[in-house]
Structures are given as structure tokens and as C-alpha cells.
Amino acid sequence: MMQRYLVLGCVAPVMLAGAMCAQGTKLWTVDRYDTMERGSTDGVAIRSDGRLEAGPEKSMLYDTGKSYVWSLASDRGGNRYLGLGGTAAGTGVVMRVAPDGKTVKLLETKELAVQALAVAPDGSVFAATSPDGKVYRTAAGGGAGTVIFDPATTEEKPKYLWDLATGRNGDVYIAAGAPAVVYRVPAGGGKAEVLFETADQHIRCLMMAPDGTLWAGSDGAGVIYRIDTKAAGAKPFAAYAAPRREITSLTMDEAGNVYAAGVGARAAMPLPPLPVTGNVGITVTFAQPGSSTAAGANSLVPDGSEIYRIAKDGTPARLLAMKDDVVYALAFRNGTLWAATGNRGRVYRVDVGMPGRFTDVAHLEAAQGMAFAPARDGLLVATSNSGKLFQLGDAAAKESVYTSEVFDAQGYSQWGRVERRADGAAQNYELWLRSGNVESPLMGWSDWVRVGVDGAGTVPPGRFAQWKVVLHPGTPAGIDAVGLNYLTRNVAPILDEIVVQPGARMAAGGGTPASTTVQVAFPQPPGAAPGVSFQPDANTTPLTAQKDKGSVTARWLAHDDNGDDLVFAVWYRGVGEQNWRLLKDKISDRFFSFDSSLLPDGSYELKVVGSDAPVHEDSEALTGERVSQVFVVDTTPPVPGALTATLVPAAVGTAPRIHAVLEAHDATSPIAHAEYSLDAGPWQYLEPVGQVSDSMAERYDFTAEIPKTTTPVADAKEHVIAVRIYDRYENMAAVKAVVR
Incomplete structure (x- = not known):
């Protein structure tokens, strides 16, 4: 009796068993020599076309x-x-x-x-x-x-x-x-x-x-x-x-x-040739x-x-x-x-x-x-x-038993009907099935269960399965193929890591980024939250984005143990707020760039939600999510106060100087640094009072020596001093004063 396969759902031959299909019933098939030989034989011969038959004793x-x-x-x-x-x-x-x-x-x-x-x-x-x-x-x-x-x-x-x-x-x-x-x-x-x-x-x-x-x-x-x-x-x-x-x-x-x-x-x-003349020796190695x-x-x-x-x-x-x-x-x-x-x-x-x-x-x-x-x-x-x-x-052989290799469904699965292609009456051989949740059958698997003529053989759900066939002596039975139907239980996607990089934007249309770039990579730079090393997502190479202080780029790692296709949604909320607000949904990429002006200045968190909805009905779709570390949106420059500058007359043996006083503050992030320029000269680094620039308000009190020029200082009518103030996110404000 010849039996053909009628398979509904996704067919996954054993040679591709590691490549999981997105959903539905799958079939693990063993029907070729290179898959049959991975099993163990006891009195069973394997033909080069994949057929199992009784072997010699x-x-x-x-x-x-x-x-x-x-x-x-x-x-x-x-x-x-x-x-x-x-x-x-x-x-x-x-x-x-x-x-x-x-x-x-x-x-x-x-x-x-x-x-x-x-x-x-x-x-x-x-x-x-x-x-x-x-x-x-x-x-x-x-x-x-x-x-x-x-x-x-x-x-x-x-x-x-x-x-x-x-x-x-x-x-x-x-x-x-x-x-x-x-x-x-x-x-x-x-x-x-x-x-x-x-x-x-x-x-x-x-x-x-x-x-x-x-x-x-x-x-x-x-x-x-x-x-x-x-x-x-x-x-x-x-x-x-x-x-x-x-x-x-x-x-x-x-x-x-x-x-x-x-x-x-x-x-x-x-073998090297022997020398004809001379006194040269050789070594012949066999x-x-x-x-x-x-x-x-x-x-x-x-x-x-x-x-x-x-x-x-x-x-x-x-x-x-x-x-x-x-x-x-x-x-x-x-x-x-x-x-x-x-x-x-x-x-x-x-x-x-x-x-x-x-x-x-x-x-x-x-x-x-x-x-x-x-x-x-x-x-x-x-x-x-x-x-x-x-x-x-x-x-x-008096006893002919073939035991398949252990099959890994890559997830907790329900085992269905066993199909076979064989000749001879069904009573000429026996087909058995067992399952487990660990790779070794010696570690707590189910007992062998006899598979009926209709292919039914109830074994507990699990991740691993194995079948064996017993050929009865003296019968012409031969097995050409065995297939096991299984349905992997749907599990929620997992978001493994999120990186948020202010001041970065992916190039529009996926084109070549500008020469000034930012590497958004895993793990995060020193000082950021510790990164997670996750192997299943191999796409961990740096993401090259354009440097743009008006944008924010988020990138995430995600995987699904069922191998399902995923879509993502990105949400945000301010620190101290309760409600999440949607930035963008139905994202198929694993990164998202947005204009930072969409968010008022402040501290925020992003939440990325992954869903396997593309390959499941709405009632069966599952989601997974992960919240980023806190990041800061700061697009507003510092606010400098009035710059007060006065001329300090030259003392004996010294050049004239300008004494300046300035206060500045920022609403979102600390003042990072400041610099000044006198009479359009080079910019000079400027330390605040107290030297450490670590506050949202800083005071500057400094004296700058008037540089020598081709025009005698005594003949100069006026001097211009300018000060630039930067916050931590490179927002800058400038102020100047004229000294006469």
C-alpha cells in the first residue's frame, strides 16, 4: 500500500528544520539518505534513495x-x-x-x-x-x-x-x-x-x-x-x-x-631526482x-x-x-x-x-x-x-530497529499525526513516537507511544520529538518517508535592547549619509546604561545616521521564538508622566528617526512595542515591549544675561585689559562651556566662576588682555567683546558688548 502526503500549512523538511515558518501546522519530514543516516540503526539498512529496509544480522x-x-x-x-x-x-x-x-x-x-x-x-x-x-x-x-x-x-x-x-x-x-x-x-x-x-x-x-x-x-x-x-x-x-x-x-x-x-x-x-654529479647530498622521504x-x-x-x-x-x-x-x-x-x-x-x-x-x-x-x-x-x-x-x-536481522535523530521544533509544540510512505501491510512494521523538553531523550522524556494506522500517536507537547520504526522479520516492509505534523505554540516577541541617540537622523530614503555621521551601535557608549548582548538578532552592526541636532533616532533589537514577522510601534512619555503617547506605528524597520521639535524640551522615555500581528489573527497576536533609558530633548539655547564690560586702564608695564561679567542659564540641561572673542580675535575657552561647568546657571567673571594691533592701543576708539554659551546638547547663544 502506497500512501501519499496531503499536507496543509507550512512544510519544513528536516534539512531546513532550523528555518522556522511564520505560522500554522508544519511538517518535519525524513525522506532522503542524508537525513535518514543521522539516525541510529540496529539491523536496518538505508538505501541511497532514503528507503529503510531490513539489514543483515x-x-x-x-x-x-x-x-x-x-x-x-x-x-x-x-x-x-x-x-x-x-x-x-x-x-x-x-x-x-x-x-x-x-x-x-x-x-x-x-x-x-x-x-x-x-x-x-x-x-x-x-x-x-x-x-x-x-x-x-x-x-x-x-x-x-x-x-x-x-x-x-x-x-x-x-x-x-x-x-x-x-x-x-x-x-x-x-x-x-x-x-x-x-x-x-x-x-x-x-x-x-x-x-x-x-x-x-x-x-x-x-x-x-x-x-x-x-x-x-x-x-x-x-x-x-x-x-x-x-x-x-x-x-x-x-x-x-x-x-x-x-x-x-x-x-x-x-x-x-x-x-x-x-x-x-x-x-x-x-621523490626527488638523484644527483648525477657532484658531492651534493639529498634526503629521500617515503x-x-x-x-x-x-x-x-x-x-x-x-x-x-x-x-x-x-x-x-x-x-x-x-x-x-x-x-x-x-x-x-x-x-x-x-x-x-x-x-x-x-x-x-x-x-x-x-x-x-x-x-x-x-x-x-x-x-x-x-x-x-x-x-x-x-x-x-x-x-x-x-x-x-x-x-x-x-x-x-x-x-x-531478527530485530530491525531504526531510531531517528532528535528533532528540535525550536519552541513548545503540539504534536499531530504521523504520516508515512511505505510498502507492505501496516502490520509488517511498527511506528513509535516520543517527545520531551530537553535535548537528550535520557532526561525525562515521555514513553514511546505506538502510532496507529491512521497516524495518531498522542504524546505530550514539548520542544523535541523522535520516532522509531521496527521492521518485523520475514516481511517485505520498507519505509520510504516519515513525516510528523506539529504546531508550535505562539509566544510573544521579545524586545532585547533599545538605544536612543539624540542628535542623529537616518538619511532620507535610505541614501548615502552625509560625511558627518553618528554611529548608533550596541552596546551603548560608556556612561550609558549597560547593554545586553543577544545572539539571535545578528543585525548588531553599527547603524550609520546623519548628525542632526534637531532629530532623535531610536534603534532596537527584537526576536520572536516562532520566527514570526514583526511590526513595531514607538511611544513616548515625559519623566514623571503616567500616559504613553504614540509617535509612530506599523514600523517594519528596527529603527525610527523623528524630529525632536515634536517634543517640548525635557526628559523622556521611549517604549517600543513589537507585535506578531502580520502573521496571526488579531485575537491570537501577541506583543512584547521594552522601555528605553531616559533621554533628553533640548533644542533651546541657553539664555544669557546682560554682558557688562569695562576698560581697565593700563598700569605701569602692563597692557590695558577689559573686565567682563556675565550670567547665563538654561531651562533643560546644564551649561556645558563658554568662549569669548575680543576684537574678532580667536575664540578663547572661558571657565565659569568655580571652574566646573555643571549647572543650569553659571556666572562668568573674567579679565581679557587687549591684544596688540597695528593701531596703537592709545588710538583705539572702542573694543568689542563677544561671548558664546553652549548647553550640553550643543545649543548656543551669543552676546556682545562694546567697550569705549
């Missing part, structure tokens, strides 16, 4: 207690072999896990890690250690390891041993790096021979085909080689040069198609492959990875590009291509018939899926960070 067989399992192999008797390693010498160990779960330390080496394992037809176990390692052979029943290959004894002396493969006749093939060489060690032991070597840095992986063709992948140029091991003197053939620099794994299907994983961006060969570095450091390889197919006729094709995953291992089982990846510990099933399509089948409790090995009824997976051994069964 997953079980943990062994926890090593170590960080790294680098390699994995199995034999016909059901024994599993794990190659361990660490960050210190002597940590390279081979562990055998028997079918009954008992573990035995099969081999302990002096090297850092057991990089590769292989099981010979006779049951012998081969282990390659790295770096500066060796290849050891251990008998099927255990015992001391025997060195069958030591790179130090070769002419090339490679630093790294990366992979092993065995032929049907018992020959052992060794992939080495720094430099890149493939060696062959004859069955039963003997001197190793160079099968082939390349100009790359490393040979990273090997695969022996049933027909005796050895396949090898390199690091550096990302080349996949093949060579016929049955033909004497056969030359390697470069079957494919991948777009990526490192080939991490190879596998083959029953039809003879080869699959390869490539990681890392292509780059020029980093870098480990990016995938090995990533696994050891638990960090991603840039640019993700890709999976390729080389058809039996040699035609290459890209099957899958993965942005955030590094493919460490490939395996082909029961007609399916599997990929183990890091650094999220995922196992994918790749659709070889349709490029780009895959299924996320398992989330491992580790950072990297490092290696595959076959099991009797499934596939073994070894992991690093932390080092464990899992098995993915051929059969579907």
Missing part, C-alpha cells in the same frame, strides 16, 4: 581491547585471524579466534603492526609486518613463526610490506612499498624473486584471481596492474590508471569483473599512503574515495563516488559488492548494476572498517579505533 565476535586491527583472514575450519598493531615496537600480534570464540595469540613480533595476513591451502598462516618488517609463516596448529621473507636481504630493501596473496601451488606474493615492488616467494620457502616493480611509491594491495592472474594496486599514480603468474617471464600490464592516487583494495566477482577502491587526490611524484595515515590518526582522507569496475574485457567504469568515506576494503559475496569504510565505521552494499546506488547496511561501533574475510554464513569485518571483529550474516 550484525554481531560482535571479539573485542581485542586494542585500538588497531590492520588485517583479517579466515580458514576453512572457521578460524579467524586478526593482525593487530599499535604505536610502539613489539605490538604486532596475530590472534586466532576459534569458532567457539576462544582466542589464542598465534604470533608476536618485534614490529609495530601486522599489516597483512593470508592463509595457505595447507592451513599455514602468513603474516607481513610493517614498517621495516618481515613475512612470517606459522603452522596451522601454531608454534614459533618462521621468517620466509626479509626485505633487508633484497637489493631494493623496501620499508613497508602492505599485502599478501597466495597461489594455488603455495607461492606467496608480497606487496611492498618505498620502493614499490611485488615479490614472489616459492612454495616451501626459498629465495624471493622480484615479480615486478614500478615507479610508484607503494604497491598497496594484491588479489589472486582463480585463473592465476595477480592483480595489484599502487599508491602514487593509482595504477591497477595485472600479471599472469603462470607464464614464465610475464610482464605486468597496467589495466587502469584511476583518477585517485591510491588503490586500497581489490576484489573480483564470479564473472571475472574486478572492483577497486581509490582514495586521495592525484599529485606529482614526490610517505605512508593516505589511507594508512588516516586509519592511524582517525582522520579523513581529503576528497573521499571512489569505487571502480574493470569489466572482464578490460573496460573501466566508476561505480560510486563517496564524499565523506574512505574505502579500506572490498569483498564480493553472494552476488553483492561490499565496502568497509572509515572514518564513520560504515559498511556499504554497492549496486553493481546501477552506478551511484548503494545501501548503508551497518554502522560499526568503531571508526574504521579495515578488512573483510569470508565466513561460513556471512562476512567478517575487522575494525580500528577501536579494534574489534564483527560478522555480518547472510540472513536478515
Whole structure:
């Protein structure tokens, strides 16, 4: 049965869940892979088209207690072999896990890690250690390891041993790096021979085909080689040069198609040329492959990875590009291509018939899926960070549960009907829902409530919600999408801060302000009321206004937890008054400039009222408000009294002077400062009696020396003295007197 969505109101997909719609019923939808993968899976697989279906049975067989399992192999008797390693010498160990779960330390080496394992037809176990390692052979029943290959004894002396493969006749093939060489060690032991070597840095992986063709992948140029091991003197053939620099794994299907994983961006060969002449020394540095570095450091390889197919006729094709995953291992089982990846510990099933399509089948409790090995009824997976051994069964999981991520409605909400798009009968799966008011479901959430066929599942209102689906075993149920309707309760807007700046005006029409500007910014300048730091409103940059002493500009921060559009009204009242009077309403901006002459001189407060009325009916609209700090409107200059000035005759050795006396007062604000000029000379700062200018009335009593001019003082008929008085808001009045 297919069910389609019929949604009334605002649809908010989960990828946009943080972008709240203004009002009405909303729908949280999970219907794509990138949203499905954020949840947790237990026996559930997630297809790349977002479909949930039953996944393979997953079980943990062994926890090593170590960080790294680098390699994995199995034999016909059901024994599993794990190659361990660490960050210190002597940590390279081979562990055998028997079918009954008992573990035995099969081999302990002096090297850092057991990089590769292989099981010979006779049951012998081969282990390659790295770096500066060796290849050891251990008998099927255990015992001391025997060195069958030591790179130090070769002419090339490679630093790294990366992979092993065995032929049907018992020959052992060794992939080495720094430099890149493939060696062959004859069955039963003997001197190793160079099968082939390349100009790359490393040979990273090997695969022996049933027909005796050895396949090898390199690091550096990302080349996949093949060579016929049955033909004497056969030359390697470069079957494919991948777009990526490192080939991490190879596998083959029953039809003879080869699959390869490539990681890392292509780059020029980093090995410097050797000097031809002279006595100049150089240092040659061999870098480990990016995938090995990533696994050891638990960090991603840039640019993700890709999976390729080389058809039996040699035609290459890209099957899958993965942005955030590094493919460490490939395996082909029961007609399916599997990929183990890091650094999220995922196992994918790749659709070889349709490029780009895959299924996320398992989330491992580790950072990297490092290696595959076959099991009797499934596939073994070894992991690093932390080092464990899992098995993915051929059969579907007995219990398949998917739990969504926690959804944040961004506000207290009422939860409605759950919609789903699925196939199969409704009894083939169960859908559950729960809610809460804290982000963690472990902290006081509601119990899980079963969702009925009609989508009803009553859970308490709250801010957070989560759903889960249980797929019943043996049924063809699959879930393509789940949507949860919800209605966020309307809450009042909040006015977070108000700044009032007298002497400032926004440019008319929003044009470019004049060069003389005032910055109206948060927080307020020193001496003003403490500002509030509020994050939800990001528009806190300074507002550039024109300097205009005849205007007042108010600016405010506001937010609405529902995301509603807001309109504002600005009110005023004088200090000591009871009633608010409207200045302007229906303001959509978050600032307002007005002519200060609308208000008589005095002290005032502004109140800004925000309303969500644009997106709600009048009966449901809510408001929030905030009152500013007191500000002063003062447009009237001070009132000076009469300026009395008299000539003081010159005494012996002194110049004549003028003695002046003046009183001034202001009705609204204190006198700020005064200055005088004598005979149109420069303005001189003038202190009041008492020196501190802090009152609404000030008295000035001063003597000014008459400046020397080209005209002798004795010949001057008269002198003019002028005084300018300023109040705190730069209103100015002037007075003058003529002295004869």
C-alpha cells in the first residue's frame, strides 16, 4: 500500500528544520539518505534513495581491547585471524579466534603492526609486518613463526610490506612499498624473486584471481596492474590508471569483473631526482599512503574515495563516488559488492548494476572498517579505533530497529499525526513516537507511544520529538518517508535592547549619509546604561545616521521564538508622566528617526512595542515591549544675561585689559562651556566662576588682555567683546558688548 502526503500549512523538511515558518501546522519530514543516516540503526539498512529496509544480522565476535586491527583472514575450519598493531615496537600480534570464540595469540613480533595476513591451502598462516618488517609463516596448529621473507636481504630493501596473496601451488606474493615492488616467494620457502616493480611509491594491495592472474594496486599514480603468474617471464600490464592516487583494495566477482577502491587526490611524484654529479647530498622521504595515515590518526582522507569496475574485457567504469568515506576494503559475496569504510565505521552494499546506488547496511561501533574475510554464513569485518571483529550474516536481522535523530521544533509544540510512505501491510512494521523538553531523550522524556494506522500517536507537547520504526522479520516492509505534523505554540516577541541617540537622523530614503555621521551601535557608549548582548538578532552592526541636532533616532533589537514577522510601534512619555503617547506605528524597520521639535524640551522615555500581528489573527497576536533609558530633548539655547564690560586702564608695564561679567542659564540641561572673542580675535575657552561647568546657571567673571594691533592701543576708539554659551546638547547663544 502506497500512501501519499496531503499536507496543509507550512512544510519544513528536516534539512531546513532550523528555518522556522511564520505560522500554522508544519511538517518535519525524513525522506532522503542524508537525513535518514543521522539516525541510529540496529539491523536496518538505508538505501541511497532514503528507503529503510531490513539489514543483515550484525554481531560482535571479539573485542581485542586494542585500538588497531590492520588485517583479517579466515580458514576453512572457521578460524579467524586478526593482525593487530599499535604505536610502539613489539605490538604486532596475530590472534586466532576459534569458532567457539576462544582466542589464542598465534604470533608476536618485534614490529609495530601486522599489516597483512593470508592463509595457505595447507592451513599455514602468513603474516607481513610493517614498517621495516618481515613475512612470517606459522603452522596451522601454531608454534614459533618462521621468517620466509626479509626485505633487508633484497637489493631494493623496501620499508613497508602492505599485502599478501597466495597461489594455488603455495607461492606467496608480497606487496611492498618505498620502493614499490611485488615479490614472489616459492612454495616451501626459498629465495624471493622480484615479480615486478614500478615507479610508484607503494604497491598497496594484491588479489589472486582463480585463473592465476595477480592483480595489484599502487599508491602514487593509482595504477591497477595485472600479471599472469603462470607464464614464465610475464610482464605486468597496467589495466587502469584511476583518477585517485591510491588503490586500497581489490576484489573480483564470479564473472571475472574486478572492483577497486581509490582514495586521495592525484599529485606529482614526490621523490626527488638523484644527483648525477657532484658531492651534493639529498634526503629521500617515503610517505605512508593516505589511507594508512588516516586509519592511524582517525582522520579523513581529503576528497573521499571512489569505487571502480574493470569489466572482464578490460573496460573501466566508476561505480560510486563517496564524499565523506574512505574505502579500506572490498569483498564480493553472494552476488553483492561490499565496502568497509572509515572514518564513520560504515559498511556499504554497492549496486553493481546501477552506478551511484548503494545501501548503508551497518554502522560499526568503531571508526574504521579495515578488512573483510569470508565466513561460513556471512562476512567478517575487522575494525580500528577501536579494534574489534564483527560478522555480518547472510540472513536478515531478527530485530530491525531504526531510531531517528532528535528533532528540535525550536519552541513548545503540539504534536499531530504521523504520516508515512511505505510498502507492505501496516502490520509488517511498527511506528513509535516520543517527545520531551530537553535535548537528550535520557532526561525525562515521555514513553514511546505506538502510532496507529491512521497516524495518531498522542504524546505530550514539548520542544523535541523522535520516532522509531521496527521492521518485523520475514516481511517485505520498507519505509520510504516519515513525516510528523506539529504546531508550535505562539509566544510573544521579545524586545532585547533599545538605544536612543539624540542628535542623529537616518538619511532620507535610505541614501548615502552625509560625511558627518553618528554611529548608533550596541552596546551603548560608556556612561550609558549597560547593554545586553543577544545572539539571535545578528543585525548588531553599527547603524550609520546623519548628525542632526534637531532629530532623535531610536534603534532596537527584537526576536520572536516562532520566527514570526514583526511590526513595531514607538511611544513616548515625559519623566514623571503616567500616559504613553504614540509617535509612530506599523514600523517594519528596527529603527525610527523623528524630529525632536515634536517634543517640548525635557526628559523622556521611549517604549517600543513589537507585535506578531502580520502573521496571526488579531485575537491570537501577541506583543512584547521594552522601555528605553531616559533621554533628553533640548533644542533651546541657553539664555544669557546682560554682558557688562569695562576698560581697565593700563598700569605701569602692563597692557590695558577689559573686565567682563556675565550670567547665563538654561531651562533643560546644564551649561556645558563658554568662549569669548575680543576684537574678532580667536575664540578663547572661558571657565565659569568655580571652574566646573555643571549647572543650569553659571556666572562668568573674567579679565581679557587687549591684544596688540597695528593701531596703537592709545588710538583705539572702542573694543568689542563677544561671548558664546553652549548647553550640553550643543545649543548656543551669543552676546556682545562694546567697550569705549
